[in-house]
Amino acid sequence: MKKPLIIALDFAGKDEVNRFLTHFENEKLFLKVGMELFFQEGPSIVYELKEKGHEIFLDLKLHDIPNTVKSAMKGLAGLGCDMVNVHAAGGKAMMEAALEGLEAGRGSGKRPFCIAVTQLTSTSEQQMNSEQLIPVTLNESVLHYASLAKEAGLDGVVCSSLEAREISARLGESFLTVTPGIRLLTDDAGDQKRVATPKFARAEGASAIVVGRSITKSENPFEKYIQCKQSWEGVLNEA
Template sequence: MGKDVIIACDFPDGERTLGFLDRFTERKPFVKVGMELFYAEGPDIVRKIKARGHRIFLDLKLHDIPNTVKSAMRVLSGLDVDMCNLHAAGTKAMMGAALEGLTRGDGTRPLLIAVTQLTSTSEERMRDELLISAPLEEVVAKYALNARDAGLDGVVCSPLEAEKVHSVCGSGFLTVTPGVRFADGAVQDQVRVTTPEKAKALGSDYIVVGRPITASPDPVSAYEMCRDRFIG
């Protein structure tokens, strides 16, 4: 599977989301549906976006006991999304249960990836608030190894950790990387950020880009520029 740019459609309602996507009349981008939009509109928004020809990353970050996550993934498997995720901190047992729930009767399933550490987390916060004393890169690598061992397809991590993840999990293990901004853009609530060009150099497989595209006066041009810089 080749590299791609995923647009984070972090809008509060379906009307704004579909209005935004209707601007893309030629290339249909891969889009991320997150908690805000999914909780506001429910599964129907996924169906409407799929009907417009978009691939979907359903970003709900499940984290619960294994049986609950397994049951939830069984429901999500019927939505025909292309990628979904959970928190690697839920342990290998939870990730394995999720994979079992997500796999359909015919053996097919969406890609399943695990969130390692959010890009809003710094090493200091991880140490002081979560009592995790290991270096952040080592924590990300360990969570990635757990995800790989559980049979998952990849992880969500910062582009800054993509190279490390590939070195320990193999080049075929996917890195889906938010925290990407244009060089002149504001970092906002992200901590571990970089540019599309740097993410490409570091080996990210997918970059997730939200506000630099969705808040642009010309989002189609911003998206195409991002694709050019990342895929080129």
């Protein structure tokens, strides 16, 4: 996978999505469809975006018993997504079942990349310790989940840019590190705790960055997209 900039379509419905995409004319994008949008519009939103030539990361963070996740992934495999995910907290057997479902449901098509969420970028170490009762550092938790995902055969993980370098060092550069929580220095962090700039993510060796409100809430989304993309690709020397 080339190192994409993925735009998070954090919108309530397809009308908002379509208005947003008018800023991009014929630009082919890598778009993240999350729970908010998918639960409102269903599979049709994925089909429509794929018909327009965009790549899709379906971000549903599946987390259930292995059989349920396997069945769900078997259905999702037919949507034509380029990337899907589960939550690593579901365990190794669940992650293995997710892959089995994707293989069973893909038919003659290519299996989408399957990655696992480690710890959300909105989670602090203190929250993890007190609310999840995980008595280690946040970095240790992320690395443990990443190792578990690798053992299960997954293609990579969702993590913050702060952990990308060590994950790649331990698990190999081909193991994907998809990093949300991306902001430019001039942007508000919002509800994110572990944020980073595109430049920092690139320096840490992240495989992909996910940018949401910095682009979607901008007065000029295309201009902000190009700014983020150039910084991510090292064309623009900006923090």
